[in-house]
Amino acid sequence: QKEVEQNSGPLSVPEGAIASLNCTYSDRGSQSFFWYRQYSGKSPELIMFIYSNGDKEDGRFTAQLNKASQYVSLLIRDSQPSDSATYLCAVNGGSSNTGKLIFGQGTTLQVKP
Amino acid sequence: ETGVTQSPTHLIKTRGQQVTLRCSSQSGHNTVSWYQQALGQGPQFIFQYYREEENGRGNFPPRFSGLQFPNYSSELNVNALELDDSALYLCASSFDSNNSPLHFGNGTRLTVT
Numbered sequence: 001q002k003e004v005e006q007n008s009g010p011l012s013v014p015e016g017a018i019a020s021l022n023c024t025y026s027d028r029g030s031q032s033f034f035w036y037r038q039y040s041g042k043s044p045e046l047i048m049f050i051y052s053n054g055d056k057e058d059g060r061f062t063a064q065l066n067k068a069s070q071y072v073s074l075l076i077r078d079s080q081p082s083d084s085a086t087y088l089c090a091v092n093g094g095s096s097n098t099g100k101l102i103f104g105q106g107t108t109l110q111v112k113p
Numbered sequence: 114e115t116g117v118t119q120s121p122t123h124l125i126k127t128r129g130q131q132v133t134l135r136c137s138s139q140s141g142h143n144t145v146s147w148y149q150q151a152l153g154q155g156p157q158f159i160f161q162y163y164r165e166e167e168n169g170r171g172n173f174p175p176r177f178s179g180l181q182f183p184n185y186s187s188e189l190n191v192n193a194l195e196l197d198d199s200a201l202y203l204c205a206s207s208f209d210s211n212n213s214p215l216h217f218g219n220g221t222r223l224t225v226t
Contacts, residue, residue, distance in 0.1 A: 032212040043217040088155055100169050103155030
């Protein structure tokens with residue numbers, strides 16, 4: 001089992017729809033969770049981070065964390081073509097707690113006009 | 114506020130050679146982490162430096178080594194380059210060594226021929 005798992009996609013949604021990106025992780029001791037956006041040929045850009053169970057909203061983005069289910073998700077409301085990118089889920093602070101971020105392989109999102 | 118800067122942007126080396134990649138951390142950040150990202154994969158943790166000392170290492174051989182300087186800038190050195198070392202090398206800085214979000218530089222694209 002991979003430490004952080006994401007569906008590679010592509011996930012295709014129409015412009016204006018809600019995009020839902022999902023991620024599961026294996027280390028139950030994980031403490032912090034991050035979503036990064038990566039455009040082709042560019043470096044990852046931090047979108048959201050969440051430390052506690054529940055929802056965290058920032059503009060069109062909502063991160064959701066359920067530690068009991070070892071599940072974290074990212075919702076993008078009113079999706080725009082400019083949101084088309086690969087979204088990386090990253091998890092930190094597990095058993096080793098060395099500051100190591102473990103990334104999933106990323107989900108490719110395509111927003112169609 | 115100055116972000117994370119990496120140099121060079123692109124590099125082409127021959128198998129067996131050595132390479133040094135450089136990174137300047139974001140202002141106010143004392144921790145630097147290095148990641149390797151192969152095409153189509155999520156970034157893989159190489160190591161982290163906190164206040165000039167290695168603070169965690171991923172599953173990379175000893176020919177991958179690093180340094181952090183008093184101004185918190187960092188170097189990644191790779192000896193005896195192999196074809197599989199071809200990847201995007203990402204440097205990220207953070208405020209502390211554990212749960213703070215990582216902020217990535219633009220990366221160095223290394224090609225080994």
